[in-house]
Amino acid sequence: MEDKTAKIPIYLYKECVADLPKAVEYSEQKKCNVLITAITNPNFRREFFREPLRQNHFRFTRSELLLEPSKWQSQVVAKLSEWVDCDSVDDNIRKHSEATIRQEMAFSHHVAGHGQLLVKIRGTNTSNLARTISAELTAGTLLVEMPMVDYENQWYDSGNDEVESIDTWHWWNSFRSYADYSSRFQLALELTADLPAPGVILRWLGETVELLIIPIDVFITNRNNFPVLPFQHKNVALKFLAMTNCKFSLKVPDDETRDIENHVSYLRHLYKENAKRNDPMHGYDDILEIPLQPLYDNLDSYTYEVFEKDPVKYIFYQRAIEQALVDKISDEEANTKTAVVMVVGAGRGPLVRSAFNASANVDRKIKMYVVEKNPNAIVTLSALQEEIWKDKDMTIISTDMRYFEPAEKVDILVSELLGSFGDNELSPECLDGAQRHLKPDGISIPCQSTSYLNPVMAPKLLSAVREVRGHMRRGKPNTYEKHAESPYVVYLKNVFHITTPQPVFTFVHPNNDEVVDNSRYIKLEFAVEHDCVMTGFAGYFDTVLYKDIKLSIHPKEHTRGLISWFSLYFPLSEPQQLHAGDKVTVNFWRCISNSQVWYEWSTTSPNTTHVHNLKGWAFPIYK
Structure with missing residues (x-):
């Protein structure tokens, strides 16, 4: 009978192991699918010399013959050496660190092919490290490890009697910015004993967290002497599972003597608990879809x-x-x-x-x-x-x-006729044309719709849009620009809502205006509470069907069980770095010609952008 628990991905993280085959076997015995450990053995540590390296340097790591190729590729994540400093001010250290990284990555590609690598970072000064790795990452993905709270650089604030710490999100933001937001760089976030503020956790939940690292020392024991996570940590772990679809990694010191079997069993239990939370839209999350145009195209x-x-x-x-x-x-x-x-x-x-x-x-x-x-x-x-x-x-x-x-x-x-933004399937134009069928006291259902907008940080969507850059090399110079200035229907899940949505356009039916004009313009201002990256804007709508009967996809008022509409995502062609206290000002237009309707958008603060989708060049809605 098939063991279904074997399919639940649990990583075992050990900084360095002396006997790799034995460690992989131990990982399998404890029902862990993957072992994370250093690619090099400390016995072969590279040394810095101004002269050529020692003659035995060719043997800088373990032999690939220790494991079968399939195990290297599927059961080992190679961790790059922590002692290197590619951003050192000392040229000798910097150059040898670059050479070490290249050598270790080349060996990892040799034995693991398209497998995963892991690098641990400890600050924002990582431009050369990101550059070096980006140039050498020819296959697979890179896990970038960092703690949720920085223990090493905490300080005591006597003004409010609190311990302050460095915001480690900036480490990740700097590194992935240097790497141009590549989707091949994924976050391995350590769940620390001290948790950051709720707003900071929400921002982490908007990132592409591939791995949630849980140190064994974070666990406590319950009344049955079984290892469990503290209540708040459990809730945070479940949120990461639900919103980022991440994997769990149990981090165990190399000299740990406790049996980890029950810890692994508990993490598997969390997976099962999350699976019970039925999401009817599971599988559609964070996928870019071209908005339907039912007025122009016949639906299938x-x-x-x-x-x-x-x-x-x-x-x-x-x-x-x-x-x-x-x-x-x-x-x-x-x-x-x-x-x-x-x-x-x-x-x-x-x-x-x-x-x-x-x-x-x-x-x-x-x-x-x-x-x-x-x-x-x-x-x-x-x-x-x-x-x-x-x-x-x-x-x-x-x-x-x-x-x-x-x-x-x-x-x-x-x-x-309502779309994800209320009017994006041309309900105003259609109902204005059809309202002549109504008696003077006739009722339109729906009778009103209002669109909403808010800035969001959605790195996964940014990467998805940027992946089309490959087409530019195949003789399609406008492909990326069109993707970057086109709205998309998206079931937003792995996203950070920078602030609360604000109303944009309202349409009333029947429309009793003497002159019917459905073009619109509005300027909105949003206050930023946390440092973040704005990748675009999310659009929603609500509608009054009749009297007090209302449907909504507004994130704060979403009608329970409603699945017909996803959000509408308006990307920015380039992401914007935001800081707490900034004001985001966006200009938004609904434009109309004889044959088309389209949206245009731009920002004026904190950064000024060009007007996206000018004259509907990237995405018009056909009448």
């Missing part, structure tokens, strides 16, 4: 099906229609009056179903017009009419809602 059956599986949206729509029907037809008129309902952009009919259900629930008669421009969806609607709704007063119209001329005005106009 699979896309319709994904949206129709939302367990919440159509229930809320049904409640809104029920309330509107009750307001339109009193109890006394229920047997004599019929409400005319029009569903525009009906797709494969989920809103039609909601309307018929609402009619039955409140015992009100309705006459239904169903408008859909996609001829393939019309086939499905026609089949549903023949097989399920054949006794309903229902008319299907295959046309664009903006150009349809019905024989009568309607009491209730229902649509679901």
Whole structure:
């Protein structure tokens, strides 16, 4: 029978082991998948000399024959020597450190191929180290190790009787900035006995944490004498699992004599506990998706099906229609009056179903017009009419809602044209064109939508956008620029929200303005509380369907169980370093031409950028 626990990735971290094969065997026995240890043996430590190195220098590490190639590649993470100082002011030390790093990396690539390396850093002065490693990292990934709290450089602040420490996030930020935010550099963060402030932890949760290192000394014993993490540390570890999908590493001193089997078992238990937290969108997180344009493109059956599986949206729509029907037809008129309902952009009919259900629930008669421009969806609607709704007063119209001329005005106009930013699927343009079908006292569902925006730090998304730079070398010079100035639909998970979202644009339906103009401009200012890196802006929306019935993807007010919409991500072509106390000022436009709608955005503080997506060159929304 297959041991499912063997698939749970647990690393064992030992600074240096004398007998590598024995250490790998021990790691396997304790159900650890990977051993992290020094690639070199201290007996072969390289020495600094002004003259050529000693003759026995060719033997600078262990023999590759100690392990099979498959074990080198899958069960060992090679840790680079800590004693090197590539950023030393002493030229001799710097040059020999560079040579050591190159030599160790070359040997690691030789034995492990596309495996992982680990380097430990202790400050922000790492420009030459990052440069040297970047130049030599031809395969695999690099884990960059650092503590969550810096014990070595703490100082006592007599003013507030607290122990202050260096913000180690700056170590990581400097190193990955020198490496141009490469996705091949991943964070190995040590969970320290002292935890930083909650805001600092949230910022770490927005980083690409590949490995959470948990020293054995952080554990305590429970009443059953079983090793566990303290309550706060356990919660932090579970948050990292949920938001960054990281792996755990148990860090054990080389001379440790305690049995680690129960510690490993506990870490596996945390994995299982996290797995029980059902996330219906698991697997979609932090993936860039091109926004749909249902007005311009006909959606396929699979896309319709994904949206129709939302367990919440159509229930809320049904409640809104029920309330509107009750307001339109009193109890006394229920047997004599019929409400005319029009569903525009009906797709494969989920809103039609909601309307018929609402009619039955409140015992009100309705006459239904169903408008859909996609001829393939019309086939499905026609089949549903023949097989399920054949006794309903229902008319299907295959046309664009903006150009349809019905024989009568309607009491209730229902649509679901909202996108991740509220108006990015052109609901204002569509509903402005369709509202002429409404009676003077007619009801639009939805009746209002508001978009929201906030700056975010999303290094994983930044790396995903930057990966397209490879296309530039293949004769496509504008590919990266287009990706960097295009909005994306993203299920944001591994992200740091720099501050609270603010409202951007509001659209009301029906629109009673004398002159209908859906172009917009706004300038927003956000206060920065923590040093961080701004990679772009996240967009959300909420909508009032009818009266107090509301749907929202605003992160502070997200409708429970709603999965139809992800956030809209507006990247910056270059990330911006922010400091606590800074003010982020963003300019945001919604622009319109005869055939297109598009967004433009720029910042004026703390840094001034060019206007992204000018004239919709990177991503227009077609009418």
